[in-house]
Amino acid sequence: MKKIYSVLVENRSGVLSKVSGLFARRCYNIESLAVGETDDPNVSCMTIVSSGDMRTIEQIEKQLNKKLDVIKVKTFDEEVSISRELMLIKVKYNKTNRKDIMEVVSAMKAEIVDMSRNMMIIQICDRPERTRMMIKLLSGISVVELARTGTLALSKCEMEG
């Protein structure tokens, strides 16, 4: 079962290592992890995507709550969240495939953000399954480098009830 944990933590040095260390030590899986400051500079938000059976999923939330640097944990399913991932892909292109690449970029509502005579960087910001699809579509082309943020997610407004 897949779950998204939105974890508000004190913005102090060492906190990321404490939280990721907890996952490693207790053999919890991390599919992705993204961290950034919130509107309050003293608080960071970690978005962790993990999976496991019912007991594990419950334990992850409880163990996170035990950490003294953790302010709040929200656990939710993908369906009730808005999730996005940003990906940058540097590809080599030539005359013959340039048009194909442009077509993929436009079909996926991606964007070319940098370009030279034989290379370009494509940016896509979309649902995680769409970024995965983008990788698949470009797999026939020579990808030089690729970087992803990992999933960012917030629970849907209606969930706040």
Place this chain on the structure above:
Amino acid sequence: MTGAEAMAKCLMEEKVEILFGYPGVAICPFFDALGKTDIRSVLVRTEQNAGHAASGYARTTGRVGVCAVTSGPGATNLLTGIATAFADSVPLVCISGQVETDLLGSDVFQEADITGAAESFVKYSYIVKDVNDIPRVFKEAFHIANTGRKGPVLIDMPIDIQLAKIRNFEYPEEVSLRTYKPTVKGHIQQIRKAMQELTKAERPLILAGGGIFLSRAKKELKEFSEKHQIPVVSTMMGIGVLPTSHELYFGMIGNNGCLAANRAMKECDVLMMVGARVADRAVASPDVIMENKTLIHIDVDPAEIGKNVGPAIPIVGDAKAIFRDLEEIPIETDTKAWLQSLNEYRKVPSGRKAPKEHVDPAVFIQKLSLAMEEDGIYVADVGQNQIWSCRNVNVRKGRFFTTGGMGTMGYSIPAAIGAKLADMKKQVVAVCGDGAFQMSMMELAVIMQEKIPLKIVVMKNNYLGLVREFQHFHLDDAYEMVELGDYPRLDRIAEAYDIEYFLADSMDGIDELIRRFLDAKGPALLEARPDPMDTVKLAR
């Protein structure tokens, strides 16, 4: 005022009476400042034992145990002490010296990333980089260590911070931690639900763990079980929650536990677990044992509920407060038939054959614990001596200490030192095997130097007995790495430290020998020689 003086002042504010430690350059300013206070400092002989001694002190008093060591190897040596306290939920504040803040991370002499290394077995840790943070950090550390699920807190103190001048020292009255608010009072709805289940129960049972001592709920547990006539069993950490010969106490559960306790666990229809986490040694397959029963789980740590067993009626909070609320709700229970059937199990003979020519550890421990003062403290180490102790010790008004969670060999002597120094009026007896003894016998010097009239029993069988026993039962007697040989000669060790020595090599005149040993004025060491091939489990 320097940072070091501020640290000492913080300990005074926390009314610390005693500190166990080992110096090095990186913690010298602190010890220098400490020396000018009334706080007693005890120099142990290896840092690990500073942690165990602080643990013995904390478990005796219910207060925070304090230890201080130097950076690098001093701190890494303490790690086992910290991990042991964490596994047994013992409140400690551990202070480590550290290299200068400017040099952090550059691998200089005696630098170790101790907060990083200790992360998975501290409740919280600090590395202080601003001298003005000292009062707040110490206030928080003592609060965190001794509230909620108790445990060790580590404060890493770079030497330049100890030497820096603090602007103005003000010890905070309160802590303000937005992320830490442990639940004390149990949810009233859940408490009502639990009492309803107990009313319906025909065979209710209370499983009590070390949490009873941590929340000082011994009296409340006794009153509750007596009032409703509910039988009680315990985990290893819970031994002593009720006097061993109390009519409602049926012993320790688990693979090393006793028959009556394990049958009670199997047959009960409502099980109320209090301050117990039922780890693998207590209940090997929790899902099986929890079949056909309603589980009420009381624990201060919500993460323990549903971790090893479940689902349950969870009650998160402090056991003492919850017992008081449970008491408020009147219920009718009739457990006569249930108690009668459990009492039948008590009559089942253990099947143990007493060795003729050696000391029988089972009988020896029964006699020893009964000969002790009623409120004495019995500290068992790890190994066969521990299992024999758990099964045979007779706790009356005193306490039984052992490391049930971590199982750290060598715990008993330093922990007994801490317990004795916590209350010099109490009789304290440490019981260990010859393996564990050799892991902490250097502390005999501390016993003499600090004039601690401790009584030490060494069960000497020339083997790492519990491992040998495992190899006997499971590995066709392949005794690898377990032979200790006949050394050291304990009479000579005792002589070297001017400690009175007694030898028990058979059961002849054992009562008289135990009497003389316990009556010895100063420290005494009793060497008991069981059959090296004796086992805690029944021979096949």
